[in-house]
Amino acid sequence: MHILSAAQTHELDQATIEEQGIPSVELMERAAGAFAEWFARHFTPHAAGETLVLCGPGNNGGDGLAVARLLYQAGYAMRVALLPADKQSADWQHNRRRLPKAVPVAEISAESLPHIMPGAVVIDALFGTGLTRPLAGLPATVVAHLNTAAARVVAVDIPSGLFADAPQPADSIIVRAQHTVSFGLPKLAFLLPQNAAFVGQWHLKEIGLSPHFLANAATDWHYTDAATVAGALPPRPKFSHKGTFGHALLLAGSRGKMGAAVLSAGACLRGGVGLLTAHIPGCGYDIFQISQPEAMCLTDTQADFISELPELKPYQAVGIGPGLGQEAASLEVLRQLLKAADKPLEKTGQPLPLVIDADALNLLGSHRELLKLLPENTVLTPHPKEFERLTEPARDDYHRLELLRDFAIQYRCLVVLKGAYTCLATPTGELHFNSTGNAGMATGGSGDVLTGLLLALRAHAQIPAFEAVRLGVYAHGRAGDLGAAQTGQVGLVAGDIVRHIGPALSEV
Numbered sequence: 001m002h003i004l005s006a007a008q009t010h011e012l013d014q015a016t017i018e019e020q021g022i023p024s025v026e027l028m029e030r031a032a033g034a035f036a037e038w039f040a041r042h043f044t045p046h047a048a049g050e051t052l053v054l055c056g057p058g059n060n061g062g063d064g065l066a067v068a069r070l071l072y073q074a075g076y077a078m079r080v081a082l083l084p085a086d087k088q089s090a091d092w093q094h095n096r097r098r099l100p101k102a103v104p105v106a107e108i109s110a111e112s113l114p115h116i117m118p119g120a121v122v123i124d125a126l127f128g129t130g131l132t133r134p135l136a137g138l139p140a141t142v143v144a145h146l147n148t149a150a151a152r153v154v155a156v157d158i159p160s161g162l163f164a165d166a167p168q169p170a171d172s173i174i175v176r177a178q179h180t181v182s183f184g185l186p187k188l189a190f191l192l193p194q195n196a197a198f199v200g201q202w203h204l205k206e207i208g209l210s211p212h213f214l215a216n217a218a219t220d221w222h223y224t225d226a227a228t229v230a231g232a233l234p235p236r237p238k239f240s241h242k243g244t245f246g247h248a249l250l251l252a253g254s255r256g257k258m259g260a261a262v263l264s265a266g267a268c269l270r271g272g273v274g275l276l277t278a279h280i281p282g283c284g285y286d287i288f289q290i291s292q293p294e295a296m297c298l299t300d301t302q303a304d305f306i307s308e309l310p311e312l313k314p315y316q317a318v319g320i321g322p323g324l325g326q327e328a329a330s331l332e333v334l335r336q337l338l339k340a341a342d343k344p345l346e347k348t349g350q351p352l353p354l355v356i357d358a359d360a361l362n363l364l365g366s367h368r369e370l371l372k373l374l375p376e377n378t379v380l381t382p383h384p385k386e387f388e389r390l391t392e393p394a395r396d397d398y399h400r401l402e403l404l405r406d407f408a409i410q411y412r413c414l415v416v417l418k419g420a421y422t423c424l425a426t427p428t429g430e431l432h433f434n435s436t437g438n439a440g441m442a443t444g445g446s447g448d449v450l451t452g453l454l455l456a457l458r459a460h461a462q463i464p465a466f467e468a469v470r471l472g473v474y475a476h477g478r479a480g481d482l483g484a485a486q487t488g489q490v491g492l493v494a495g496d497i498v499r500h501i502g503p504a505l506s507e508v
Ligand SMILES: NC(=O)C1=CN([C@@H]2O[C@H](COP(=O)(O)OP(=O)(O)OC[C@H]3O[C@@H](n4cnc5c(N)ncnc54)[C@H](OP(=O)(O)O)[C@@H]3O)[C@@H](O)[C@H]2O)[C@@H](O)CC1
Pocket: 009, 010, 012, 013, 027, 028, 029, 031, 056, 057, 058, 059, 060, 061, 063, 089, 126, 127, 128, 129, 130, 131, 132, 133, 134, 135, 136, 139, 156, 157, 158, 183, 184, 209
């Protein structure tokens, strides 16, 4: 699924109107109808009580007026407060005329702000994607008033005052919604942690926007959902054997962190790899062999950390990092690995696929001269702190995305910036946000599981690099969701994610 800019959203609107030969009020009616339907499923007229709709002067306010009419007709007690303006949009005026006389309407002024009881339900239709500047003056006063009222706020399309696709001053006045009901496509702003307090839970409503425009819109922003990854995992052929699915090598673990190696190996095996060999420090031998009998195991001459790189010839992909530690000898192993992996493999003509995580990323961050050794399409899986060590502190979430994109382009690699909406950046500068996963996955070891799963998918000869990583990120989150359905988010541990990789992959 694409993510469009605010300007493109407007073009999409126009394209839909032209292609379908409908008046623009018809599209507004669809949007208002979809909103009202969502609202009616979440609040009974009794639970909502008297519901206030705050309407701005543009089409977002027009949506609000139409919503007020539809909910009134459905039996809700409605009242409307209008933000004064020099002019209102044509569709706003149309819906103002259609508002039943029985719905009380007040004009807002600084002296008469709408009265809002604590717990009251308020529909925010002040501004949508047509916002051109941060709120100031009366609109800012109204929003600040709403935010202090302890109301239950549902935003139409986007919380008023929030830019859909661009950074804004940190002190901007923005509606703090509990729910945002948006139309057609997610907005970039919804996917960034800095906006969570404004957006609340967001919900997408289908309103029949032009499929032709959606398919052809030029954008670098994408949203990975079930439809995106459908069919990405080739079926296992009847006469396949373990050699068909690749032999992966995992370099992981150190004293006290063998669990990272065990979890990562488990995920790799559940990810469908043909064979897995783990190279681990001597101290981890019993732990590893007992907990992962399906994997083969090579031990380092060092007891507590990894100091040697095994012969790479047998392997179709290598993962390094989970629980590795940052010993100087392990840094040398990483350096040798990067140098050795850059030569094209006989079979594929491509460099050996690498997945680099955790302490291996921290080593890259403290020895940045190694970055230029990264073979093309290497997968890096930093969380925001690890990414900062590879680059620089980001001013805000938008700046971090810029740094991410630039990094992936500069080093021609696939960078997985982990978080609630994990973002995969490609060497061509695309950003793919993931839709699966839950806060239960904010627990030690979840990232190690992702590394193992990505390693399995990179060892699979039939899946191209980018598709493998996008699928792995999606399936990892989905496995977390399936796990949390059993344990609850609080009780979820990384091992539960491993156990649900199989079911998650069979869904796609
Ligand atoms: N696309 C779709 O799929 C569909 C879209 N639909 C709906 O349309 C919405 C977009 O509507 P829109 O374009 O009319 O813009 P909107 O957000 O109402 O505001 C524009 C008005 O606000 C003003 N204004 C701006 N900034 C301001 C500020 N800081 N402070 C004060 N004023 C400010 C601006 O005036 P000006 O900038 O000229 O001063 C103008 O008057 C979209 O979010 C969705 O709800 C659905 O109906 C159908 C499907």
